[in-house]
Amino acid sequence: MKINGTFIEDTFAEAFPMKATRLIITAYNATWANHAANALTGFATSVIACGCEAGIERQLKPSETPDGRPGVAVLLFAMSNKELTKQLQNRVGQCVLTSPTSACYSGIAEGDPLPLGKTLRFFGDGYQIAKKLGPTRYWRVPVMDGEFLCEDTTRVTKAVGGGNFLILATNQAQALAASERAITAMRKVPGVIMPFPGGVVRSGSKVGSKYKTLPASTNHRYCPTLRGVVDSALSDQVGAVLEIVIDGLTAPAIDEATRVGIRAACTLGSKRGILAISAGNYGGNLGPFHFKLRQILK
């Protein structure tokens, strides 16, 4: 299978079950909502060392937010409810509560509750105010610019983490250009995030290492500088590989993101150095979700 001369390998991405939640962060204007959202989703590229994977899902118009101010929807993914709870408490407490004019709401209606304002309210030192409007409880925590308004709980949902595809290009510049096109298209898909810097990762990993303390190490078969040294998966023409990792609230959302991302990357085609699209997997033995590239692109 080829798209614009770019070869689509007959392989699949292997993904794993995760727990996720969506938060809506609002502020006086979009700039400050994004400051808070960027801080919240910082250092959240991989659960391997960050505790969670997080990213901005989309910008929200004032008409789409609970308080009528500009906002940002962010998604957070973790391996367990316990870890997600811990990450929420730390990240919202340190990055959103601290950000001028911010407020934080749950962006998911269904699922088990996870504490949000329920724990952060104690920052109010007894001056916090509980408010229940309809079925939803909020906390008003006095801070130096007024109040931090935060919903009592958010909801956790089953999700999928680790969807991915690889862009195999002649050189770095071409791989980067294709990745940027892919990310631009994928950011329009609801319910997914690409948690790495700019949505792109260059250090694809394999499970384990020759060093016993490391849970993951470089995916040597896809490193062009190791071609000829190891059992390389790359042809002689490939000079750079970039990976796009996708976390989604549902498997169909990852399907859609994969589809639009690969199609956007392939618009450059083989003539402009995009030689092939592949995907990372572990032989299908570890993750229950398999995203078969050719099936998705049909």
Place this chain on the structure above:
Amino acid sequence: MSTLILRLEAAPDFDVDLSGITPDALKDKRLPDIRRLKLRQGQRDMALGDLFAIDGTVGGDELEIHGACTRLHHVGAGMRAGQLRVIGDCGAWLGSEMRGGTLSVRGNAGDGVGASMRGGLIDISGSVGDYLGAPFPGAVSGMKGGTILVQRRAGRRVGDRMRRGLVVIGGDAGHGCGSQMIAGSIVVLGAVDSGVGTGMRRGTIALAQAPAGLGPGFALNGHFDLAFTQLLLRHVGGLKSAWRSRLSGIASVERWVGDAGGLGEILILS
């Protein structure tokens, strides 16, 4: 949805207690049993069928009372689920100790509406008497949850000793609105009489019109653009479309705090 309908045959010249005549209580009863249900009338009992013509479908979640009058008290008291629609005026204690469901009245209601209510929604198209959302006799605190909407005027002591929940008055409110409030929220879109928030410990009273004056226990806290205000106004605007336009364009609030304990707040919407 199947609806059971009670039609008042003639307005009684005595007071009747309609406690227990709720959609959830009647749901599993047969029509003859419903007709035989006892109502308190002074020191005597009378059958529901003696006062109302009963038709419609049993077994549903909806109940309608047509031709209600101010002699009917405790309408919807203790209701837990379903929908109760009342066409006509009601007496006192409408929806008192209610825990769930929706109670709507096309007309006015007397004193003590939603007294010690814990959940659900009461929606009244007309005006109500005194002590809306206040304690039921013998109770320590007023409403502990749920929402009460009054589209026109409310009498004295709205939300007296209220602990949780939301009360919205579309018109004016009488003397002592929010007196002795423990917590919860009251929104008044019309004018308020004197004594707003007297003795309140916590809680929020949001006023569309500035009161003539506040008690000596209140102090001006400042002018603020709070996210909570916008959240509250959007919530209230979502409850009644007619209120949405009245609340649009409100940006900041004048905030007063004080009275017993100093943590009660009065927001003057501007």
